[in-house]
Amino acid sequence: MIGSWWIRIRRAVGRLVSGQSLQWRLAFLTGASVAISVVLVGATTFTLTRWSLLELLDRELVEVAQNATASVASDFADQGRLSPGVLVASNGLLAVVGADAAVTQLPGQDRAIPATADEVAVARMQVGSSARTLDTSGVSYRVVSVPLRLADGTPVAVMIARPMSSVQNTLNTLWLVLLIAGILGVLTATFAALWTGRAVLAPVRRLSRAVQSVTQTDELNPIRIYGRDDLGELTQSFNTMLRSLAQSREQQRQLIADAGHELRTPLTSMRTNIELLVADDTSGMLPEGARSEVLGDVAAQLGEFSALVGDLVALTRDDQLHRPHELIDMADVTIAAIERARRRGPGIEFDTYLEPSPIMGDPSTLERAITNLLDNAVKFSPSDGVIHVSLVGGELTIIDQGPGIDDTDLALVFDRFYRSDKARNTPGTGLGLAIVAHTAQLHGGTAKAENQPGAGAKFTLRIPLVEPPSESFE
Incomplete structure (x- = not known):
């Protein structure tokens, strides 16, 4: 299925590109290449930035959670006498999950933090930490958990959650900047390719006009060479071809002229002898034995004519x-x-x-x-x-x-x-x-x-x- 779609895309791009001039092909392919590069670089930049921001937020939340564990451990019944107001500055949430997956929320919170298997595993194993994203009531939270052992030895995990609005705002701004920069980059590269293609392909257009001129006027005039680059070498090769064509044409004209001159002599002599034989049929003007001599001359002239034609064919044919x-x-x-x-x-x-x-x-x-x-x-x-x-x-x-x-x-x-x-x-x-x-x-x-x-x-x-x-x- 993927292969068939790829083939269709290639054919569609091929039809789109093949119907345009070389200059527009260059601009299109340059713009497409820049667009692909922008997408890849933008996606990579966005992903790395998002990962870095989440990593920074997770470290901060882990530090907050570890600071809160001391208060919770000393007074678990009252959650360390913590209140929602303590976390108001960060608009955060706090909860404690036990090894049995029971969750104790901070009193007075308007939202609860549900526990997952990762938090339960931290509570049971009492090592490491966990981090995840939670969507509740239309708000995205980043939730981290750290292990805690209560005064009576009960293993639990403290969960701290904070809204991701600042991270999302930063990522939205970055996405907008990347989009605008990418569009500007593609447009700039496309117009630059158009301008460059126009300048670079100028010798090609001159060469094309020269070919059209040769076709329309049949004049093999050489083309002016403007440089020593690849296009200059192409023009030099084209001029060499024109000189070769001109020389071949001149040789052909000379051959036709020479052949016409050489063929005229045996044909004239043969015609004279044949007219003489025709006249002899009606008047009997030739003496005895002269008719045989004339026929012999005709046969010799035919042999000379055949040899001349054979040599001409051998000399001019291209199959050799x-x-x-x-x-x-x-x-x-x-x-x-x-x-x-x-x-x-x-x-x-x-x-x-x-x-x-x-x-x-x-x-x-x-x-x-x-x-x-x-x-x-x-x-x-x-x-x-x-x-x-x-x-x-x-x-x-x-x-x-x-x-x-x-x-x-x-x-x-x-x-x-x-x-x-x-x-x-x-x-x-x-x-x-x-x-x-x-x-x-x-x-x-x-x-x-x-x-x-x-x-x-x-x-x-x-x-x-x-x-x-x-x-x-x-």
């Missing part, structure tokens, strides 16, 4: 970022890529030296990148040349016997659609090396191009090694 990398041997991937390259250059010799290189990666994308490097080497090497392939410590080096790369082109060979003057008349899409650089980046590595003295171009693909499990690559 989400593919889980696995522990692989880069040497095995390189061997598979070399077997594919042998079929494209049957007369070329591959001089290989491959060491086991455990890495974390995606074997399909990595094999495609290595194949692109080997295809590039095959393309520029003589038909009977030698391509040197070595893999040491996660660093794959491929050296061909081609003409090499001009110094002005070395920094541009990994750009999309870039083709040097030497490669203008060779087949290709201009995306192979860009795919290599993209794959290296996805694997946390690097790709580098340079010239090898006495040979041709030298490409280096470096992928970080990992510690393999025991006997994984033996």
Whole structure:
């Protein structure tokens, strides 16, 4: 039952808080926390004060009772010749209870003090004292009892009672003070939290307005940073995201522009050849054998177009970022890529030296990148040349016997659609090396191009090694 009520309270508070702004949530939670603290502190203060006042009253009454025992013991029949007037100053009551629970009241009192088991026990045991609160005729009394043995040896207990009006007045005043102070404290803390929240959340509001501005205007303008605190770091992270988005958008625009330009050439040539074939169907304008040559050109252009589209898809798709990398041997991937390259250059010799290189990666994308490097080497090497392939410590080096790369082109060979003057008349899409650089980046590595003295171009693909499990690559 308690658990269900607690769940309902939590849900109600959650609905109340979740529907408010962050500033009002902060104010509400601060006010609630202060209110709970005030209640706990107030209850503790009230309880301790009440206990202290009762303890002080009990000690005073015990002292009065002990002073009265001497008079009662000397003259029990007349209650020590005490009269109500003696206790008028304190508006107190006096009575004597015996071990048999018989109570003898002070003559002339307008109220009687009934005895309980505690007073009877004090009379019988003749040790200690007792204290309790008595409500009679609408008045609260504090009653204490002390042991007394009469002149004839009879054990009794003397009971003294005094009204608790002074204690109750003090407690009522304390309760009122705690209530007023608590309300003022909660209100002050709530308004202070509102003001503080407004000041603290100002950068968050600026960040929110910036996000809205980006959404509405599509402008990726950075946000001004006002401090070096957590919100400043959040703004810095948001600015970094904006720069990344702007760079990604610019790359996307450049890719679309380059792809449109590159796709236009084979499409235009293909369209011209197809129009030529359509015209030949009606007029027979082509000489004998020319139709087959045109169809061959169309087939070649389709192959070039398909390769270009495939490279574009491989370069731009994002699913590679989400593919889980696995522990692989880069040497095995390189061997598979070399077997594919042998079929494209049957007369070329591959001089290989491959060491086991455990890495974390995606074997399909990595094999495609290595194949692109080997295809590039095959393309520029003589038909009977030698391509040197070595893999040491996660660093794959491929050296061909081609003409090499001009110094002005070395920094541009990994750009999309870039083709040097030497490669203008060779087949290709201009995306192979860009795919290599993209794959290296996805694997946390690097790709580098340079010239090898006495040979041709030298490409280096470096992928970080990992510690393999025991006997994984033996």
